[in-house]
Amino acid sequence: MRAALLILASFALSGLAGAREPVAPQAAAPATPVSAEVQAQVLQALEEEVQLPATPPSLPDQASDRAREVHQTTAFGKKGQQARDEAANAARDQARARGLARAREASSPSNGHADRGLDQAGAAQGNADGNRAADRARSEEARGNGPEELPRPKGR
Amino acid sequence: MKPFALLLALLLSAPAAQAAEDANAHLLAGARAFRAHDYDRSMVEFRVALTLGAGPQARWYLAAALQKTGRTDEALAEFLRAEQEAPASRDAVLTWYEAVASHEARLYARADRLLASIQRAGPKLQEQITQLRTQLAPLLSSPATPGVLEWYLQRGRTREPATVAALYLEEARGLSARATPDAGTPAVKGSMPR
Numbered sequence: 001m002r003a004a005l006l007i008l009a010s011f012a013l014s015g016l017a018g019a020r021e022p023v024a025p026q027a028a029a030p031a032t033p034v035s036a037e038v039q040a041q042v043l044q045a046l047e048e049e050v051q052l053p054a055t056p057p058s059l060p061d062q063a064s065d066r067a068r069e070v071h072q073t074t075a076f077g078k079k080g081q082q083a084r085d086e087a088a089n090a091a092r093d094q095a096r097a098r099g100l101a102r103a104r105e106a107s108s109p110s111n112g113h114a115d116r117g118l119d120q121a122g123a124a125q126g127n128a129d130g131n132r133a134a135d136r137a138r139s140e141e142a143r144g145n146g147p148e149e150l151p152r153p154k155g156r
Numbered sequence: 157m158k159p160f161a162l163l164l165a166l167l168l169s170a171p172a173a174q175a176a177e178d179a180n181a182h183l184l185a186g187a188r189a190f191r192a193h194d195y196d197r198s199m200v201e202f203r204v205a206l207t208l209g210a211g212p213q214a215r216w217y218l219a220a221a222l223q224k225t226g227r228t229d230e231a232l233a234e235f236l237r238a239e240q241e242a243p244a245s246r247d248a249v250l251t252w253y254e255a256v257a258s259h260e261a262r263l264y265a266r267a268d269r270l271l272a273s274i275q276r277a278g279p280k281l282q283e284q285i286t287q288l289r290t291q292l293a294p295l296l297s298s299p300a301t302p303g304v305l306e307w308y309l310q311r312g313r314t315r316e317p318a319t320v321a322a323l324y325l326e327e328a329r330g331l332s333a334r335a336t337p338d339a340g341t342p343a344v345k346g347s348m349p350r
Binding site: 033035038039042043044045046053055058059061062063 | 256
């Protein structure tokens with residue numbers, strides 16, 4: 001009878017021990033030494049993968065780290081994208097303004113062709129290339145009744 | 157009565173034996189993953205082995221896997237713990253991985269000290285040690301600027317855990333000895349970060 005009780009108790013104890021969940025890596029089951037064979041195999045694997053570090057050694061610098069951070073956040077980061085968008089918009093606006101100004105220069109108050117040129121220049125605003133619109137206006141002028149001498153766009 | 161006690165002891169030891177067997181299986185799985193360059197998997201297997209009670213020497217393996225995954229600070233922290241818990245398990249290969257982790261953290265003086273301490277390395281490992289020490293030599297004799305010192309001090313103040321932060325301060329102390337004479341050289345105090 002006592003033997004049966006002992007066996008039952010031992011089963012109960014082993015069941016409890018088996019049911020315990022590992023809580024955290026540090027609060028684990030009592031440590032048992034790794035077998036020599038397993039140790040040797042793990043160390044062998046580690047030794048096979050020995051490699052020199054990918055980057056050569058170089059002394060760091062707090063100042064250059066800051067500079068890199070600024071470079072990354074400003075030039076290539078969110079702020080940088082915003083700055084690039086703003087610059088692109090400004091360039092487009094300038095191109096439109098130049099195109100309109102040149103089309104106006106090419107037009108005369110009494111000339112219908114020139115007015116068409118102005119309209120075309122306006123239509124070309126979406127392409128942000130007013131220069132081409134002004135050129136078109138000038139060529140129409142040359143084919144029609146326009147003035148003999150058209151003002152050339154600056155910088156050409 | 158004696159046979160019953162023996163039976164009881166056997167029954168009680170069964171789960172522990174099973175856990176050790178499982179731990180070994182995970183260590184071997186970790187080694188296989190390491191060989192296959194699957195370092196994340198290897199790290200998980202070593203961690204599980206530790207949870208199952210693989211013994212503190214498994215912490216060295218975990219630290220090496222962490223180094224391979226690029227988690228340098230975590231690797232350094234585990235190496236420091238492994239040194240505390242199982243100093244006798246340190247060997248040439250494990251010291252190499254600790255030196256590489258130190259190198260990646262730019263703790264070059266520490267990396268060099270560790271490499272210098274390696275004895276009985278195999279031919280392949282010895283060649284790597286020589287190459288890395290050759291790369292480190294000019295750096296370790298060049299003067300440190302205030303900017304360099306500040307970099308180490310900054311990490312010594314901010315890095316977690318404190319044991320890793322202390323490594324940066326230790327490096328800064330070594331560097332301050334060969335700092336360029338400059339009025340702006342930051343003072344390196346001997347205290348721990350926290």
